[in-house]
Amino acid sequence: MKKIKSPVRKAEPYLWLLPAFVLFAVFTFIPFLQTLWKSLFIVDAFGNIRQFVAFENYAYILSDPRFRQAVLNSLYFVVLTVPISKILGLLLALLANNRRPTSVFYETGFALPMAMSTSVVAMIFQLLYVPSLGFINTFFGWKVQWLNSPKIAMLSLAVIQIWLSTGYAFVFLLSAVRSVPEEIIESARLEGASPFRRMIDIYLPLTSPTMFYLIITDIAYAMMMMSLSNILTDGGPNGATTTIIQYIYKQMAATGNYTNANPAAVIAFIMTFAAAMLGFLWEKKGVHYQ
């Protein structure tokens, strides 16, 4: 072997990185900087910069009631879906904790929704939600306008999202619950702690790192929701289910308005980033690593 590295040798590690980093640059770093930069300009329908306006675009969309509603809708959706799917996931995980002869069946059943795509599930729930002949209304004898009432539509979408994400939470929490040391549970049982107390005092703190991971990733995910409302309600009725990403999509795809789409995208990013940062603050206080 040569003692002195040839230029080829020196370049080798970078060559292995090349394809990944070219793609990162073209589809993540550059577009990210471009979005930031272009958000300060008036932009034409082809995405070309026309005129520098500093933060006027931000002022404009922040005063646009439709955008404000979209921001609030996205936050509302996060609040509706993230906590419930985690609580349900934890309850299912505690229920499935012990290994039993039929474990494999119900564990697969609990987890399966995570393999489903949003659009397929949306189509199924659309049928279940039909007011006149959908299964839910006919079975219970209700007359609820699941997707057409401004007050209920977002709740109906949230139910679908909870259905989709509980399985994911379950899978992670099951493995967290199972890794809680046997002795701790045993000693709590000997001290006469009720199952409820055991959940609050033992399982909740000891699974908190997993819970933390799930909540952080799911907040980011739920904040970006647009497929459900795009497929089922088209953002309606009356903008009641329009989310931030859907607002961006509509600005772009329907009206070619990049001037509004860019600052909206930056605000969407800031919101997810802020949520993650808040999460990390909470992590310092409330998350217990063994």
Next chain:
Amino acid sequence: MKSSKTLELIIQILCISLALLILFPIFYAVSVSFMEHREVLSKTPHLLPKNPTTGNYVTAFTRTTLGRYMLNSFLIAAVTSFFRLLFAAMAAYSFAFFEFRGKKILFALAMTTLMIPPDVLIVSNYATISKLGLINTYTGICSIFLVSAANLFLVRQYFLSFASSIRDAAQIDGCGSFRFFTEILLPISKPILVTVFISSFVNVWNQYLWPLLVTNRNEMRTIQVGITMLKDRESSIFGPVMAGVTIALIPTVLVFIVFQRKIVSGMMSGAVKE
């Protein structure tokens, strides 16, 4: 301990009932897909088709381009997952086995991409793709999914478990760096590569927003986008739509049931804090 045995039995029955309840929407969709038109529209709830028929499937395949949607999705998911895996493995090889200037910074840079949701980049990415004339092309649809920092991280973790001495030993035996990668490293890393490929396939198969944005010709739609366009707000064609839904969910559900362990362990190792 008879009482605890009964308790376990009760819990099992409870769990199985819960699982069936959770899966109800899927069963219902499959059931409706075999129902006759009249039955779907009846005002009393039906759980199972009275006279099961495959008519909805025939309609779905002959009257719509469902077959084409499926083909598009298969091609896109398979090709994208292949390249994702290849590029992740190449970069992971570099990060795990080489020492070079800027290694830490480059790795950190790659990981920052996990902090940026792809959905906030669609505005710029759409402009790029349309300037390159890639609207309505497979390349355009695959483009933004071709590299994944999460996959890179996972594969790197796996590579790090091999001592770099095996590479030195291979080198002394006259095995070049490229041959080491293709003939030794990739074959022994098969378990992680399979895991990454499968979860990537499910992930790409299920994408909605980007394929919706960069296609406007019907024959270029993926199944996830196409399926939502079969719908009719008058709700009269639910039978064929549910047939489409059933067909669209079969690949991922099958893959999930068969490879559940692999997929789950893959996700976990990506999430566990170091």
